[in-house]
Amino acid sequence: MKKYIISIIKGDGIGPEIVNEAIKVLNTVSKTCGFSLEYKEYLMGGIAIDKTGIPLPNKTVKGVLNSDACLLGAIGGEKWDNLPNELKPERGLLKFREEMDVYANLRPVLIYDELVNASTLKPEVIEGVDIMIVRELLGCIYFGQPRENDGTKAFNTMAYTKPEIIRIGKKAFELAMERDKRLCSVDKANVLEVSQLWRSTMEELSLDYPEVKLSHMYVDNAAMQLVRNPKQFDVIVTGNIFGDILSDTASMVVGSIGLLPSASIGNKIAVYEPIHGSAPDIAGMGIANPIATIESAGMMLRYSLGEIEAANKINYAIKKALKDGYRTKDLAAFDAKKVVSTSEMGDIISNNTK
Template structure:
């Protein structure tokens, strides 16, 4: 890269700082060995930001995120902050990042490493070689729709209200991401909604179909109801290539797909905005796993999901496909060699710490780069 790109690291809470430490070690390796240098700045989000600033994300941190070429996030939340008012819970910081940066497309790969196929709760033959991506609409739908809230009715009952709402433009832009991604993969998109009972689902299906006919007829398009999709993911997951769906269903289905791989500690994600006039997208990358407060601070966490999120950053924000491939291959090789953190431990393997896993990744990068 001709000039250093700005990278904002928000390690967050729980195991976030531990796994992000390994990311920084790998960034240093790429700086020294491939001249990929980033201007890295650290800041706070989530519970740690509440402890210091009284809010999960300050305006100053939000401004830094808006100016960054990419944001890497660890994890937010934990039991320490469970009893706070809803509007200042740690997760509100993450939601603000997604909303203010207009990160409307969440990419959640579910890839089963050959060496980990037996770790899945499904039969090995159902998941061996699995490689699917769920594209989840991230800034609309029931999580952000209005009216919303809790009200007291005249009879004294309380009623909670959330509104599922989508516009044509919101549907089309996330569907376009899915179709473009499928063109680089297996050329299959499955669009998921509940058009049988929800008007928003009817609109979703109609707009995706219209876009497909106009611009992406070279990609195979199918439609599926969300409940059936959940069942099919555990029945025959390899039938899918790219799944595109709304915010609520994407939240549920991506976690379902995640566990097909055997561990949340192995799964990265990318949240992307629309390209600007220069082709630059705002982007946030984060592992799928949570803060895991039970093991936080004990050097036990699996850093691979965060490292694979870094690989997604190389690929989607900086068009560094070869660097992404290198890091992903290093992760596959280390796992195949039998080095495992506790979440993916198996008989005959070597149980390692967070730091040791980082050590092995760096050794493998050295070997692959020769």
């Protein structure tokens, strides 16, 4: 029997609740499909600050690097907002991504037929939407140096090297080849030199993928088009800050930020997490939507472990739960036959994988 070591970082706020439900589903589907999972839990974020004084302990980095994949909940919260920048939970997350060398963040945007009415957009606009957003994760303004805030003037540096653009571009083209062979590169090349390099590099790469139709779009227009006509997109590739914004925009096309998973993939250990935050205002109330985290676990099975059957079972189990009318509180207004708790939704999806 195959055995995999999965590192678990539950994090802050609703993180422990939603990760627990993902583990519940993983335990069931692994038994069904004939493999085993060993979990090793580590600290990062606010809870790590409280217990160790820093947002990313060395033990966490070493532990994750010795696992097959990492499942992450969510980190941060108002409790730690007033700490020095280097001690904030978010700095730990950025450092963690560097240590794992996860340069490509894959964010699928898929409309469930059962939740068409959950979107603020008209059903005819969103029915059939299936987008993959490929966000570069280790460069751009979040990592650029120099950066400073002296109280009267602040600045950050947006920067990309050509090799960084090439490696994320290749990943996006490869994904497009597996899908509908359409790739939209999003930038701001009309005003930013970094985007001009981005665009010219994408054009050069396109010569190696003649079957893929490459198009370009400015980020402001892309945000508008995601709301106006999301079905025009197949794969979107963009930089770190633009991808951060566009994927959150896409979450409302779907209807809830609690529905979107992500996979951060690179040269070491891949990290899987929902795109939403730690939502400390609802932590411990049992109302958080665990679906994005369970979907992230499904992506982990698919991309890191190669357990395709199990990943497909999770996708089916989620769809069946929604088709049967089960909804967490965030989706209660949309064709709900029964509003369930976080744990109950995990139980339902888990049972559907058997």
